[in-house]
Amino acid sequence: MTTFLATVIVGLGTYLSRSVFILALARKTIPDSVLLILQFVAPAVLGALVIALSTDEGGSVAIGLPELSAFAVGGWITHKTRNHILTLVVGMSVYWIVGALT
Amino acid sequence: MFGKRAGIKRGVGDALPLFVPAVPFALVIGLAIVESGINVFAGWSGSWLIFGGAAQLTLVSLLGPGAAVIAAITAALVVNARHLLYSAALTPTFQSQPTWFRWVGPYVLIDQMFALATLESESDPPAFRIYYLAAGATFWTLWQITTAVGIALGPVVPEDWNLELAVPLLFIGLIVLGIDKPSKVVAALVGAGVTYLFAGLPSRSGLLVGALAGVVAGAIVERMRR
Numbered sequence: 199m200t201t202f203l204a205t206v207i208v209g210l211g212t213y214l215s216r217s218v219f220i221l222a223l224a225r226k227t228i229p230d231s232v233l234l235i236l237q238f239v240a241p242a243v244l245g246a247l248v249i250a251l252s253t254d255e256g257g258s259v260a261i262g263l264p265e266l267s268a269f270a271v272g273g274w275i276t277h278k279t280r281n282h283i284l285t286l287v288v289g290m291s292v293y294w295i296v297g298a299l300t
Numbered sequence: 301m302f303g304k305r306a307g308i309k310r311g312v313g314d315a316l317p318l319f320v321p322a323v324p325f326a327l328v329i330g331l332a333i334v335e336s337g338i339n340v341f342a343g344w345s346g347s348w349l350i351f352g353g354a355a356q357l358t359l360v361s362l363l364g365p366g367a368a369v370i371a372a373i374t375a376a377l378v379v380n381a382r383h384l385l386y387s388a389a390l391t392p393t394f395q396s397q398p399t400w401f402r403w404v405g406p407y408v409l410i411d412q413m414f415a416l417a418t419l420e421s422e423s424d425p426p427a428f429r430i431y432y433l434a435a436g437a438t439f440w441t442l443w444q445i446t447t448a449v450g451i452a453l454g455p456v457v458p459e460d461w462n463l464e465l466a467v468p469l470l471f472i473g474l475i476v477l478g479i480d481k482p483s484k485v486v487a488a489l490v491g492a493g494v495t496y497l498f499a500g501l502p503s504r505s506g507l508l509v510g511a512l513a514g515v516v517a518g519a520i521v522e523r524m525r526r
Contacts, residue, residue: 201342204369208359208376209349215380217406219387220394224402228392235519238487239389240418242514243382244475245491247411248468249499250507257500265465269472276473282317289469293462 263300268293307427311416311434318412319442321466325353326443330450332360340451347447351440352410354504355380356447378505385511386414393421393428401429408436415474483525487518 228236248269253259272289276282333343338360346356355376362372386409394402409417416435420428475488491514498506 200369201338201363202345204359204363204373205342205346205349207373208355211377212350212352212355212380213407215383216387216409219391220402220406223391224395233392234522235515236389238515238518239385240478241475241484241488242491242518243385243511244415244471245488245514246495246507246510248471249492249495250504251468253499259496259499268469272469273472273476276476282470282473285473286317286320286466286470290466293465
């Protein structure tokens with residue numbers, strides 16, 4: 199029961215964090231200065247997530263040559279082809295190959 | 301009719317490759333639920349009550365025999381606090397949508413959905429809505445199935461494949477697709493760099509510090525360019 203209740207609370211909190219501005223500002227005019235700032239949320243959060251997802255439980259970032267190679271080649275493939283499947287296949291292949299060689 | 305079908309096809313098609321790296325993650329969550337000793341149904345209910353892998357994993361890992369429930373809830377909410385930024389960033393896009401969609405849409409606003417929605421935000425409102433719902437429904441359905449399979453099977457993907465790397469790899473692709481000016485490059489690099497510096501903060505809150513720093517840096521550079 200405690201687990202379910204805790205899950206409900208986290209679920210409500212998560213929904214609130216995802217919806218609060220969308221619902222509260224639905225009919226408000228958003229100033230240009232705020233719109234200027236909001237356009238940087240996506241690149242900033244995604245950049246931060248790349249590092250956070252490569253961080254282990256102890257807080258150390260595990261990014262070496264295999265990861266960097268995969269990121270560089272993956273980014274280039276997306277830029278050239280806009281194809282996520284190809285990015286996934288080539289990027290992971292580069293990671294495994296460089297990891298095996300180093 | 302054709303446009304609707306094409307929109308659904310595109311939403312599902314864009315969601316599928318982004319879901320592939322989430323498969324091992326879902327399996328890990330399933331295993332964590334079993335190992336934590338909590339009620340299996342209550343643990344799995346996070347898949348649809350929370351619908352956010354990182355927070356769900358944090359919660360089930362910290363719950364369990366003798367766990368401090370309040371601490372577990374707080375940690376899971378901190379992990380998902382970045383969604384406040386997603387909500388703020390997508391507000392202009394959702395303003396042109398009907399009320400029901402403004403209530404339903406945020407429920408599936410996970411990282412991948414935010415990235416896809418940002419890239420799609422220039423579409424006309426009905427097309428955006430169809431695309432968003434198709435991609436969101438795809439993520440949601442697959443997530444329910446794979447976390448349940450994870451509970452039943454445990455880790456079926458060998459750990460040394462490190463398939464988790466596919467998630468940041470695809471996020472780099474999404475950054476590349478979304479960059480149309482130098483200030484966004486600055487935002488991404490500062491976001492990553494500051495998160496790196498603050499990686500040791502508890503509950504992965506370095507992510508929030510990094511994200512906010514990236515937004516501020518991007519805005520400053522943009523103002524200087526104007």
